[in-house]
Amino acid sequence: MTNEIEIRIGPVELTCRGEVDEDQLESVLRSLRRQLPELMARNPGTETPTARDLLARSSAKTHGDKAGVIAYWLEAHCGRSEWRSGDIVDALAAAGEELPKNITDTLNQKRDKELFEVHDRRWRLTDEGRGWVKYALLDKADIE
Numbered sequence: 243m244t245n246e247i248e249i250r251i252g253p254v255e256l257t258c259r260g261e262v263d264e265d266q267l268e269s270v271l272r273s274l275r276r277q278l279p280e281l282m283a284r285n286p287g288t289e290t291p292t293a294r295d296l297l298a299r300s301s302a303k304t305h306g307d308k309a310g311v312i313a314y315w316l317e318a319h320c321g322r323s324e325w326r327s328g329d330i331v332d333a334l335a336a337a338g339e340e341l342p343k344n345i346t347d348t349l350n351q352k353r354d355k356e357l358f359e360v361h362d363r364r365w366r367l368t369d370e371g372r373g374w375v376k377y378a379l380l381d382k383a384d385i386e
Contacts, residue, residue, distance in 0.1 A: 250321075290319045294337035300379045305342035306352050307379055308334060313358065313367050314375040324364040 245262045291299075293315045302308045312333045316322040322329075327345045334341055342348045349365060352358045357371030367375070 291315070292337070293333045296380070297337055297339065299381055302379050305340075305345075305348045308339060309342075309345070309348055310352060310357065310367070310371065310375045311379055312337075313365070314372065314380070317367060317372075324366040326363060327365065330365075 245258075245260065247258045247262065247267070249257075293312055296315050296319075297308060297311055300307075300311045302311045309330050312330050313325065316325050316329065316333070327349055330349070331341055331345050349358055349360070352371065353360060356368055357374055358365055359368050360366075
């Protein structure tokens with residue numbers, strides 16, 4: 243079976259066609275996730291904040307609040323409507339933040355409040371969750 247994978251980060255676009263080694267693909271994606279904040283920061287002409295910038299300007303104090311800010315950053319500034327729990331961990335680590343002992347428990351607490359939803363280990367912000375991040379955690383300057 244031939245697969246096609248397209249990755250776009252700012253002006254950089256990569257398309258791969260052919261057989262996919264899932265372990266190799268996961269390794270590449272993990273590397274990209276770790277470097278995404280730096281890649282976005284180096285992209286001239288963009289005003290996209292890094293995850294670190296957004297966290298620093300937010301009122302997020304708990305791991306759950308910080309996960310919400312990261313989820314919003316992935317969605318609003320990186321074009322990712324869904325993500326895995328490891329993406330949150332990678333972004334928190336890249337931003338120099340302390341990591342929660344168990345990210346799944348952290349995310350589940352927010353899911354129980356209907357701020358996140360999960361299907362097949364893919365998480366996303368709910369409309370209520372998006373509003374929570376935009377209006378309770380972020381400055382108005384950061385939401386557009």
